[in-house]
Amino acid sequence: MSVKEKLKQVLIEDLNLEDVDPEEIEDDTPLFGDGLGLDSLDAVELVVIVQKHFGVEIKDMEEGRPALQSINTLAAFIEDKRQE
Amino acid sequence: MLDYSQNLDLEIHLKDSFEVSIFIVIPVYNHVKSLRQVVEGVLRYHDRVLVVDDGSTDGGDDTLTGLPVELISHPQNRGKGAALLTAAEWGIACGLTHMICLDADGQHDPADLPCFIAAIEETPKALIVGQRDFDQESIPASSRFGRSFSNFWLRLQTGSGLKDSQSGFRAYPLFIFEQLNFWTRRYNFEIEVLVRSAWAGVELRDIAIAVHYPPADERVSHFRGFIDNLRLTILNTHLTLRSVVPWPHRKVVEGDSGEKGVKVLSPIHPLRSIRQLLKENSSPRQLAVAAAVGIILGTLPLVFCHTIAILFVCGFFRLNKVAAVSASQLCMPPLVPALCIEVGYFLRNGSWLTEFSLETLGYQAIQRLYEWFLGSLLVAPLLAIIVASITYLLATLIKRETKNVDMPLNDGPSERKIRQEWTSRSIGSSWQHQSFYLMIRLGGRRAAYALLYGVVLYYVLLPSVRRKCHYYLSRRFPEASGWESFWNSYRMILEFGKVLIDRALVGILGPEQVKEKQEGRQELLDLLAEKKGLILINAHVGCWQVAMSALSFVDTPVNLLMQREDGDIDRHYFEHAGIDCPYRIIDPRGYLGGILEMVEVLKRGEVLSVMGDRMLGEDRNGVDIPFLGGMVTMPFSAYKLASATGAPIAVLFSYKSGVGSYALKLYKTIRVPAGLSRDHNVFKPYVREFAESLELFCAEHPFQFFNFFDMWQNQLSDQTDK
Numbered sequence: 001m002s003v004k005e006k007l008k009q010v011l012i013e014d015l016n017l018e019d020v021d022p023e024e025i026e027d028d029t030p031l032f033g034d035g036l037g038l039d040s041l042d043a044v045e046l047v048v049i050v051q052k053h054f055g056v057e058i059k060d061m062e063e064g065r066p067a068l069q070s071i072n073t074l075a076a077f078i079e080d081k082r083q084e
Numbered sequence: 085m086l087d088y089s090q091n092l093d094l095e096i097h098l099k100d101s102f103e104v105s106i107f108i109v110i111p112v113y114n115h116v117k118s119l120r121q122v123v124e125g126v127l128r129y130h131d132r133v134l135v136v137d138d139g140s141t142d143g144g145d146d147t148l149t150g151l152p153v154e155l156i157s158h159p160q161n162r163g164k165g166a167a168l169l170t171a172a173e174w175g176i177a178c179g180l181t182h183m184i185c186l187d188a189d190g191q192h193d194p195a196d197l198p199c200f201i202a203a204i205e206e207t208p209k210a211l212i213v214g215q216r217d218f219d220q221e222s223i224p225a226s227s228r229f230g231r232s233f234s235n236f237w238l239r240l241q242t243g244s245g246l247k248d249s250q251s252g253f254r255a256y257p258l259f260i261f262e263q264l265n266f267w268t269r270r271y272n273f274e275i276e277v278l279v280r281s282a283w284a285g286v287e288l289r290d291i292a293i294a295v296h297y298p299p300a301d302e303r304v305s306h307f308r309g310f311i312d313n314l315r316l317t318i319l320n321t322h323l324t325l326r327s328v329v330p331w332p333h334r335k336v337v338e339g340d341s342g343e344k345g346v347k348v349l350s351p352i353h354p355l356r357s358i359r360q361l362l363k364e365n366s367s368p369r370q371l372a373v374a375a376a377v378g379i380i381l382g383t384l385p386l387v388f389c390h391t392i393a394i395l396f397v398c399g400f401f402r403l404n405k406v407a408a409v410s411a412s413q414l415c416m417p418p419l420v421p422a423l424c425i426e427v428g429y430f431l432r433n434g435s436w437l438t439e440f441s442l443e444t445l446g447y448q449a450i451q452r453l454y455e456w457f458l459g460s461l462l463v464a465p466l467l468a469i470i471v472a473s474i475t476y477l478l479a480t481l482i483k484r485e486t487k488n489v490d491m492p493l494n495d496g497p498s499e500r501k502i503r504q505e506w507t508s509r510s511i512g513s514s515w516q517h518q519s520f521y522l523m524i525r526l527g528g529r530r531a532a533y534a535l536l537y538g539v540v541l542y543y544v545l546l547p548s549v550r551r552k553c554h555y556y557l558s559r560r561f562p563e564a565s566g567w568e569s570f571w572n573s574y575r576m577i578l579e580f581g582k583v584l585i586d587r588a589l590v591g592i593l594g595p596e597q598v599k600e601k602q603e604g605r606q607e608l609l610d611l612l613a614e615k616k617g618l619i620l621i622n623a624h625v626g627c628w629q630v631a632m633s634a635l636s637f638v639d640t641p642v643n644l645l646m647q648r649e650d651g652d653i654d655r656h657y658f659e660h661a662g663i664d665c666p667y668r669i670i671d672p673r674g675y676l677g678g679i680l681e682m683v684e685v686l687k688r689g690e691v692l693s694v695m696g697d698r699m700l701g702e703d704r705n706g707v708d709i710p711f712l713g714g715m716v717t718m719p720f721s722a723y724k725l726a727s728a729t730g731a732p733i734a735v736l737f738s739y740k741s742g743v744g745s746y747a748l749k750l751y752k753t754i755r756v757p758a759g760l761s762r763d764h765n766v767f768k769p770y771v772r773e774f775a776e777s778l779e780l781f782c783a784e785h786p787f788q789f790f791n792f793f794d795m796w797q798n799q800l801s802d803q804t805d806k
Contacts, residue, residue: 001771016762022253032676041721044728047683051125059687061680068680 111167112188125194166274172261214253214293242457243402375411376472382412383464428455431527437454463543599793604750617686617731626738
C-alpha cells in the first residue's frame with residue numbers, strides 16, 4: 001500500500017471521518033478548511049497520527065506547516081523523512 | 085445656510101416688537117480695482133448701501149459714478165473701526181436698526197447677504213459673524229493660525245465659542261453703538277466690538293459664508309504687520325485683565341445673563357448660594373463642574389494666584405465663575421494646605437509630620453512646598469469629587485423644589501457641547517494610566533494606591549461599571565443586598581486597580597517591589613521532569629504576570645498564548661522596564677489558531693501557558709460546563725493538546741496576598757488520557773476540573789476574579805434551561 005493510500009485510511013479511521021471513503025479523498029484536496037474540513041484540533045491529531053503510523057515526527061512547524069496542506073504534501077514529507 | 089420658509093413664523097412674531105431695517109456698509113481704503121464690482125454685486129441683493137471712504141488716495145470714489153449708493157468720506161485715513169462707527173452713526177440718524185459690513189477688496193461674496201438678512205430677522209438682537217469655510221485650499225496658513233489665535237482670546241475673555249472672530253463680514257445691531265463705548269478705531273476694533281458686545285449680553289452668532297481669497301499678487305491688504313499686531317496685543321491685554329475683574333459689565337440686552345441682583349455668595353450659606361446660582365441659568369451639573377474646578381485649582385499650591393487661575397479657566401469653559409470662586413474658598417489656608425502637606429509628607433516618608441518648628445516649616449520650606457504639591461495631586465481630585473457630588477445633590481434637590489417658579493435653564497448648544505466634553509469621555513484611559521504612572525514615580529505605591537481609592541469610588545458610582553461587576557458578583561454573592569453589592573463592586577475594582585498598579589510598579593521601580601510566595605513548587609518541577617512539556621492553565625485572576633515572573637525558577641522556556649490588541653494601552657511590566665518580553669508569545673490569530681506552534685513547544689518539552697476561563701478570539705472549540713451555578717463556555721483546546729502530547733496540565737493561579745506580596749498556588753494537576761474520541765464532550769470532565777479549581781479560588785479570594793462580562797450568557801449551544 002502506498003503512503004498516500006495508507007494516509008487516507010488512517011485519517012478516516014483515527015479522525016472518525018464518517019461517510020468518507022478513501023477513494024473520495026483527492027490527493028490535492030486541502031486538509032483544512034474547505035477541503036476535507038479538518039479543524040485546528042484535528043491538526044493536533046494529525047501530528048500524532050503521522051508519528052504513530054509512520055514513525056515520522058513533525059517537530060518543527062517551519063516544515064510542518066507546508067507539509068500539512070494536502071495528502072500530496074504530507075505523503076511527500078513522510079517519504080522524505082523516512083529516507084533521511 | 086438658512087432656510088427662509090422655516091423663519092416665516094418667527095419673522096411675523098418678531099416684527100411686532102422689533103421692526104428690522106437694514107443697510108449695507110462697505111468701508112473702503114484704496115481698493116480702486118475691486119470697489120465698483122463689489123458695490124454692484126451688493127446692489128443686486130439690497131438697495132440701501134453706504135460706502136465709507138476712509139481717506140482713500142487712489143480716487144476710488146470716482147469709480148462709483150452712477151451707482152445709487154450713499155457715500156461718506158473721511159478727509160484722512162482713520163482706520164476701519166472709525167469707518168464702521170461713522171457708518172453706524174449715519175444709520176442711527178436715518179432710523180435704521182442693523183448694518184451689514186463687508187470688505188471692499190472682493191473677498192466677501194454679496195451672494196451671502198440674503199443669509200445675513202434672514203439671520204438678522206431671526207435673531208435681531210444678535211451680532212452675526214460670517215464664518216469663513218477654511219477647508220478651502222486657497223486660504224493662507226497665516227490666516228488659519230490668526231483665526232485660531234484670535235478665537236482663543238475671545239473665548240478666554242468672554243467664553244464665546246465663536247468660530248471665526250476675525251471675519252469682517254458681519255451684521256451689527258445698531259443699538260450696541262448707541263450704548264457702548266469703544267476705545268479702538270483700527271483693525272483691533274473688530275475684536276473689541278465682539279468682546280464688549282458679549283460682555284453686554286449680546287449674543288454672538290456665526291453663520292457660514294463663502295470666502296474668496298484673491299491670488300497674492302492681486303491682494304490689497306492694509307493690515308500693517310508690526311503696528312497692527314502691537315495694537316491687538318495691547319487691546320487683548322486690556323480686555324483679558326478686564327475680563328477677570330469681577331466688577332459686573334453693563335448689560336444692554338436682558339435675559340441672557342443673570343448677574344443682576346447677585347446676592348453675596350458664601351460657603352457659610354451653601355444652600356442660599358446654590359439657590360441664587362441656580363437662578364442664574366446654571367444647571368446642577370454645571371454648578372458641580374464649576375465647584376470641582378474651583379476646588380482643584382484652590383487646592384493646588386498656586387500661591388496667591390488661585391482666583392486668577394479659576395477666573396481664567398471658568399472664562400474659557402464658560403463655567404460659573406462665582407460658583408467656582410466660592411467653592412475654592414473652602415480651600416482657604418490653613419486647613420487644606422496643611423492637609424496637603426501632611427498627605428504629601430506621608431507619601432514620601434510613611435509617617436505624619438508632627439514636628440512644627442522653624443526647622444521643619446522654615447528651613448525646609450521647599451520640601452514642604454513639594455509635599456504640598458504632591459499632596460494636592462491627591463487631595464484635589466478627592467475633595468473635588470466630594471464637593472461636586474454634594475453640590476450636584478443639593479442643586480438637584482433645590483431645582484426640583486423651585487422647578488415651577490421661574491426661569492428656563494439656559495441650555496444653549498455651546499453649553500451642552502462643553503458639558504459633554506467634561507462628562508463623557510474626557511477622562512480617557514490613557515490620561516488616567518499616565519497619571520497613575522506619575523504618582524508611582526513621585527510617591528511610590530502609597531501615592532498610587534491613595535489616588536486609586538478615589539478613582540475607584542468614582543467608577544463604582546457609574547451604573548455601567550457596577551453592572552459589569554454584577555455579572556460575576558451576583559453569582560458569587562447571590563444574597564448580597566444593594567449596599568453589600570455596591571461595596572463588593574468597590575472591592576473588586578479596587579483589587580483590580582491595585583493589581584494594575586503593582587504590575588506597573590514592578591516595571592517602573594523594579595521587581596523587588598513585589599514579593600512572591602509559591603505553593604506547589606516541587607510538584608511543578610516534578611511535572612516538568614517528565615519531559616513531556618507542561619501546560620499551565622491560568623485564569624483572569626490575581627496577577628498572571630506576577631505568576632509568570634515567579635516561574636523564573638523553571639529553566640525551561642515559557643510560551644504564552646496571548647492576543648494583543650492594536651492600541652492596547654495596558655502595559656506589561658517588562659514594557660515599563662523597557663526590557664524584551666521574556667516569553668515567547670503565540671498569537672491565537674495565527675495559522676490554525678497557533679495550535680501547531682503549541683504542539684511544537686510541548687514536543688520540545690517547554691512550558692505552554694494559556695487562559696482557561698474564556699474563549700479567545702475566533703476560537704470555537706469550547707464546551708459548556710457548569711460554573712458558579714450556571715452554564716459557561718470554556719475552551720478545551722488545551723486539554724486536547726494534553727491528550728495528544730501527553731503533557732500534564734497544571735492549574736496555576738496567582739493572588740494578591742498582602743500589600744506588596746503575591747502568592748502563586750498550584751490548585752490542581754489534570755491529566756488527560758490519550759486516544760479520546762473526537763467528540764468534544766469527552767473533554768467536559770477535565771474542563772470541569774479546572775472550573776472547580778476556579779470556584780475554589782473564588783471562594784478563597786472573591787474579589788480577585790476579574791470577570792467584567794457576562795460569561796454565563798455566551799454559550800455556543802444555547803440549550804440551557806432558564
